[in-house]
Amino acid sequence: MMRVVRHAAAALRAAISAPRAIDRGLAPLLEAPSAGTSGASVPPIAPRDATAVVTLTRRALRLLAALPTSRWQMTCLYRGVAECLALRALGAPAVLRLGVRGAPSTPPHAAPDEARRALVAHAWVECAGLGPTPDAAMYTTLHPTATAAPRPSAD
Numbered sequence: 001m002m003r004v005v006r007h008a009a010a011a012l013r014a015a016i017s018a019p020r021a022i023d024r025g026l027a028p029l030l031e032a033p034s035a036g037t038s039g040a041s042v043p044p045i046a047p048r049d050a051t052a053v054v055t056l057t058r059r060a061l062r063l064l065a066a067l068p069t070s071r072w073q074m075t076c077l078y079r080g081v082a083e084c085l086a087l088r089a090l091g092a093p094a095v096l097r098l099g100v101r102g103a104p105s106t107p108p109h110a111a112p113d114e115a116r117r118a119l120v121a122h123a124w125v126e127c128a129g130l131g132p133t134p135d136a137a138m139y140t141t142l143h144p145t146a147t148a149a150p151r152p153s154a155d
Contacts (some may be wrong), residue, residue, distance in 0.1 A: 001014060003029055003049070006055070006090070007045075007049060007052060007053045007056055007090065008056050010053065010086045010089040011053055011056035011057040011059075011060050011082075012035070012056075012060045012087035013061035013085075013086075013089065014057055014060075014075065014082045014083070014086035014089060015061040015072070015083075015086075015129035016060075016064065016066055016094050017019060017055055017079050017095075017101045018072065018081045018082040019057055019071045019072060019078070020086065021031045021081050021085060021130045022077065022078070022081055025026065026081070026096060026098070027116075029081060029084045029085075029095070030095065030097075030098070030143075030144040031095070032093055032095050033088060033093050033094075045087065045090040045091050045092045045117050045129070045131030046129070047108055047128055048117070048128050048129065049090075049129070050055075050087060050127055050129030051101075051129070052091060053083075053086050053087060053090060054083050054086070054087070054125070054130065056086075057079075057082045057083050057086045058079060058082075058083070060082075061074060061079060061082050062074055062097055065078075067081070073107050075123075076122050076124065077123040079123070080096050080123035080124055082099075082127050083125045084096045084125050087125065092127050092128065092129065094121060094125050094126070094127035095123070095125065095126050095127070095129065096124075096125055096127055097123065097124050097133075097136065097141050098121065098122070098123050098139055098141070098142045099123075099124075099136065099139025099140055099141045099142060100119050100120065100121050100122075100139060100142065101120050101122075101139045101140060102118060102120070103118035103119060103120055104120065110155060122135065122136075124137050132134055136137060
């Protein structure tokens with residue numbers, strides 16, 4: 001019983017904290033946590049409990065997003081951030097992943113610039129105990145340490 005209460009509390013705290021974590025920046029969630037810093041000083045979450053914690057986090061976020069004038073959203077970014085925070089609070093080494101891919105279809109009359117800008121973005125969590133995200137393989141994962149290519153000079 002205490003395990004369920006601990007998981008529910010972590011899920012609710014994470015859902016409530018998601019907008020603030022997004023505002024502060026995602027970099028800490030994009031890197032694997034250092035050993036011993038994945039969250040509270042509690043024993044790590046058992047792999048079989050990871051799915052239950054994610055489910056509780058999604059339910060909490062769905063309730064918060066339904067509030068009038070809510071600052072919470074039921075998008076993959078908010079879900080991913082909240083799930084990562086909840087899993088880490090319970091000792092799991094969760095990592096937020098961001099990816100992009102080309103839009104599934106570009107209108108035939110689209111200008112070449114429009115076709116280049118037609119991207120779809122997605123956010124998900126990777127963590128031991130969770131199965132693979134079904135659509136993750138369709139996305140090119142963005143890495144926080146990647147540097148942008150230099151822009152060509154205007155000369």
